[in-house]
Amino acid sequence: MSIRVNRPGLLTTIQDLGRYGLQQYGVIVSGAMDPLALRISNLLVGNEQHEAALEITLSGPALLFERDTLIAITGADLSAVIDGQRVPLWRPIFVKQGSLLEFGSPIRGSRAYMSVAGGFDVPLVMQSRSTYLRAGVGGFKGRPLQTGDVLHLRSASRFATRQLKRMSEKDSERPFVATTWFAGLDLATYADDPTIRVISGGQNDWFDDESREAFVSEPFRVTKQSDRMGYRLAGPTLRFIQPRELVSEAVTVGTIQVPPEGQPIILMADRPTTGGYAKIAQVATVDIPVLAQLKPGAQIRFLTISVEGAQELYRSRESIIQRLGCGIAQMNIEKQ
Amino acid sequence: MAFSVIKGKPASFQILPLGDAAIVVKFGDTIDRELHHNVQALxxxxxxxxxxxxxEHVPAYATVTIYYDPLQRPFHDLDQELRGIIAELAAAPEADPRIVEIPVSYGGEFGPDLEFVARHNSLKPEDVIQIHSTPDYLVYMIGFAPGFPYLGGMSQRIAAPRRDSPRLQIPVGSVGIAGSQTGVYPIETPGGWQLIGRTPIELFRPREIPPTRLxxxxxxxxxxxTIEEYNSSRAKSR
Structure with a gap:
């Protein structure tokens, strides 16, 4: 009794908040590209924020529910329908046994997250359920979903079980029941031309003045060579004062590195642990979800802020999520 | 071989932010064993x-990067603590490195480029094997792939350029040379290194802690x- 994959979609993988503590062994972090959307989808179904969910990319899967299940879909609007009826996002959804969830064309953003109450029953590999595509481990058999896969679920929390029971008792002809309230959408940004806040990078002074100025004043386009590992950008060529070699050192999510040809690359969830290109800047953690939802062709601009400024944004974002989690728990108790 | 922090002198270093959730301690910008002692000491x-x-913390050639939770402490606070720690490190005791032996079946189907590396350096294949298996290599860092060692110490006498066209799949355990670097592939991956042999031991073991041999x-x-030893070792590990 579980979820059957009738169609896998473009790239559907199981991801949690990532695999930490093993980067010194060359084990990449991976995890959700948009951690904010993942955390909120988990909160909505009564899971821990770090629980693994499906990351659905642009063209989504068709999933047959073989039992009653409490789910939430957050992140991109990829035209989700259950038995042909539009499914609202950012809220708990009770899906009836036998219903078919499908996705259509991407309306806004590029990555959606589907959490299930209790989480997916896949093993922890190196302390995480994230799919490590290149090493072929973690997630569901170390790979994206394929037609015919059957995803088993772990037991839902008591809270979610109660919620499921209450929602299932609602008399409805519909194949699903959704709450009228929703949460978290206001935290997400889906602009096609966002300004991304960055902190100066370790080798910022390797670039000439003109290039440093261009980096923060000119737009950059997200090219088609963009995936979970990183986004290749196209824009003004960033030139070095003189050719210099960087001996490899750690890189992280949001590191903006510049190879000798001068077009920057932003490293994302599946980045390697180390790199040897000069780092012109580093994206503020709070703006990673904005990048995660961009499509090729999007235009971005960079705005430099201080480390202290970025950490202040980080703290206030975490405080909002904490209150949101508390609020969702209250709504689930009182408003049903 | 024992490491000490630059002969008892306090190390020179820089501390830089890597964004809002990581901090880099930089001891220099070259590949150098003395300088790497500082990385090891930290x-x-x-x-x-x-x-x-x-x-977590990630050592590299000349840096140690520390990932931290900005909710627990701001950048300047960790920066200050690290400065204090590094100043004290000058008196850190010496540590003996762990020695890891990697058996390699050289040449044949496992080392299709052994002949090329030999010809390129006007050597016989046996010479390349002998020169490659003589030194003690230092693992400066792990990166590129899980368990992939960046090794220092290969002889220039067996250096060889990368292949013109990379192979689409390099088998697990392949031992290769690229320029004056040598390394072992822990997972199957595309790559342009000249392959000279293969090891039967697993360098990446995702079900064990730690998940890598090195x-x-x-x-x-x-x-x-020999290839027989390779085969019997593979059979045992299955």
Missing amino acids: ENYFAHHCLQGMI RAGDVVRFRPI
């Missing part, structure tokens, strides 16, 4: 001490084995 410290808010600071020795 790593040894972290092997015994956890800093408040620290999530770590930064180890000393690696390659030992030539």
Whole structure:
């Protein structure tokens, strides 16, 4: 009794908040590209924020529910329908046994997250359920979903079980029941031309003045060579004062590195642990979800802020999520 | 071989932010064993001490990067603590490196480029094997792939350029040469290195802790084995 994959979609993988503590062994972090959307989808179904969910990319899967299940879909609007009826996002959804969830064309953003109450029953590999595509481990058999896969679920929390029971008792002809309230959408940004806040990078002074100025004043386009590992950008060529070699050192999510040809690359969830290109800047953690939802062709601009400024944004974002989690728990108790 | 922090002198270093959730301690910008002693000394410290808010630490050639939770402490606070720690490190005890032997079946189907590397250096294939399996290699860092060692110490006499066209799949365990670097592939991956042999041992073991055979600071020795030894070793590990 579980979820059957009738169609896998473009790239559907199981991801949690990532695999930490093993980067010194060359084990990449991976995890959700948009951690904010993942955390909120988990909160909505009564899971821990770090629980693994499906990351659905642009063209989504068709999933047959073989039992009653409490789910939430957050992140991109990829035209989700259950038995042909539009499914609202950012809220708990009770899906009836036998219903078919499908996705259509991407309306806004590029990555959606589907959490299930209790989480997916896949093993922890190196302390995480994230799919490590290149090493072929973690997630569901170390790979994206394929037609015919059957995803088993772990037991839902008591809270979610109660919620499921209450929602299932609602008399409805519909194949699903959704709450009228929703949460978290206001935290997400889906602009096609966002300004991304960055902190100066370790080798910022390797670039000439003109290039440093261009980096923060000119737009950059997200090219088609963009995936979970990183986004290749196209824009003004960033030139070095003189050719210099960087001996490899750690890189992280949001590191903006510049190879000798001068077009920057932003490293994302599946980045390697180390790199040897000069780092012109580093994206503020709070703006990673904005990048995660961009499509090729999007235009971005960079705005430099201080480390202290970025950490202040980080703290206030975490405080909002904490209150949101508390609020969702209250709504689930009182408003049903 | 024993490491000490630059002969008792306090190390010179820089501390830089890597964004809002990581901090880099930079001891220099070259590949150098003396300089790497400082990296190892700080790593040894972290092997015994956890800093408040620290999530993990990643050693590289000349840097140690520390990932931390900005909710627990701001940048300047960790910066200050690290400066204090590094100043104290000058008196850190010496540590003996771990020696890891990697058996390699050289040449044949496992080392299709052994002949090329030999010809390129006007050597016989046996010479390449002998030269490759002689030195103690230092694992400066692990990166590129899980368990992939960046090794220092290969003889220039067996250096060889990368292949013109990379192979689409390099089998697990392949031992290769690229320029004056040598390394072992822990997972199947595309790559342009000249392949000279293959090891039967698993360098990446995702179900074990730690998940890789090697770590930064180890000393690696390659030992030539026959194809029969390779096969029996593979059979045993299955």
